[in-house]
Amino acid sequence: MRHQITGFSNPTIKRLKSLREKKHRKREGLFLAEGLRILTEALDSGKTPRMLVVVEDSELHPLARKIEAATVAAGGDVIETSEAIIAKLSGKSNPQSIIGIYQDHPVPLEELDRSSANIWLVAQSLRDPGNLGTILRTGDAVGAGGLILIDDCVDPFSVEAVRASMGAIFTQKIVQAKWPDFQSWLRSGPGELVGTSLNTENDYQSVRYTAPTFLLIGNEAQGLPEDYEAACDTLVKMPMMGKADSLNAAVAASVMAYEVLNQSRKR
Amino acid sequence: MRHQITGFSNPTIKRLKSLREKKHRKREGLFLAEGLRILTEALDSGKTPRMLVVVEDSELHPLARKIEAATVAAGGDVIETSEAIIAKLSGKSNPQSIIGIYQDHPVPLEELDRSSANIWLVAQSLRDPGNLGTILRTGDAVGAGGLILIDDCVDPFSVEAVRASMGAIFTQKIVQAKWPDFQSWLRSGPGELVGTSLNTENDYQSVRYTAPTFLLIGNEAQGLPEDYEAACDTLVKMPMMGKADSLNAAVAASVMAYEVLNQSRKR
Incomplete structure (x- = not known):
């Protein structure tokens, strides 16, 4: 009416x-x-x-x-x-x-069909709604299945996150989970957990990623906690040619996600 | 004191x-x-x-x-x-x-030494200070020389842009220029102007970029105007596997910039 x-x-x-x-x-x-x-x-x-x-x-x-x-x-x-x-x-x-x-439409972890996509994005304690929405938007673009939010992330249904997602809030599956629950679920099936880190010499282009690839994105200020890095199957780093040692979280997630997509396009 | x-x-x-x-x-x-x-x-x-x-x-x-x-x-x-x-x-x-x-430290276009870097970022009517700062941050990371701001861009020295740059406001050269002036300057020396567009079939990974590469980034809502696209030497597109037809401006700039960097790393 x-x-x-x-x-x-x-x-x-x-x-x-x-x-x-x-x-x-x-x-x-x-x-x-x-x-x-x-x-x-x-x-x-x-x-x-x-x-x-x-x-x-x-x-x-x-x-x-x-x-x-x-x-x-x-x-x-x-x-x-x-x-x-x-x-x-x-x-x-x-x-x-x-x-x-x-x-709103959060999906319980156990209902997620990991085989439905080759890429999944996983964010840990992401604090900025613009970054979260931007990551959803990139997720849509690379054909990811969804975004799994670990620990204390900003609300994906906030006005700012929805705005930055440019509609991807409706096309990407949204999961909220605790780290131990995510780990158990992840290890109950196929999946490679990939984190970006300063504590590695692996160039992000030198690694062959296997699907489904779960890209773990750390908090904007702190990056990934040590034990989260330790739980990854693979740690990689992007080349950093300047003075800074990190990228914006949404940018890092996007550069990684496009690398994984590009590898699958060449197979 | x-x-x-x-x-x-x-x-x-x-x-x-x-x-x-x-x-x-x-x-x-x-x-x-x-x-x-x-x-x-x-x-x-x-x-x-x-x-x-x-x-x-x-x-x-x-x-x-x-x-x-x-x-x-x-x-x-x-x-x-x-x-x-x-x-x-x-x-x-x-x-x-x-x-x-x-x-503040804007550099006049004519003082820019284009041979000092392989990548230059060029933004047209960029409106979001967070995007501008994030693009500066990526510029630092890929070893770009600086950011050339065309038309009516948001102020790079705003508190929000400086914050998002994470210090790259101090390491990247900042130029503000009108489009005709930029075009004359660009064509007075070597340089490939590359734009991302929906109006092309060129995959961004299928093109070999030549240094110095000037990556032209359009306004967040409108993208590049038609005549700006026409002035590019090369138009490329990134694969878009989902429903959306574009990425966040800073993300698109970053994915492009890493592709150009990666090509130079393989040479």
């Missing part, structure tokens, strides 16, 4: 705005995604919004009309509201004109 | 805080950099702060003492102040305990 809402203090608007905070997302099992591009990606991946927010009195783009129809068909509400309220929900001064509210 | 400043309304603090804004940075030719790691990188690259801000009554790290000594030797002031004021300057709730104020 279509509703018009004009007040900031409307309970629905307040509830949607609360989804910008992790605890409310967690309680409701819902998250916000903005913009026609990301919402179209969602629809193409079979995800329909529980609720759709659009700018009032605006001519909807044909793609937006398609998303609206899908929302209504699935029993969801469509809310027309002001640009100011949409900006409030989005947290951006110059927001997209369409916001979808989706059910 | 060492001063203690405790008030938010102190004129020096106000002036330093104003450097968070582009117009004040531009007027003063100064910018802020935070954290021992980045400030040490600066010192190693021969850049001494004009002014140094440290937390009062704290035991300085030996590296910080070295930076302090260099600052004083160069005639700069050292300011001791509260953590609250440092947080205000940094814009982060959990700031680093040391901030340096540096002279």
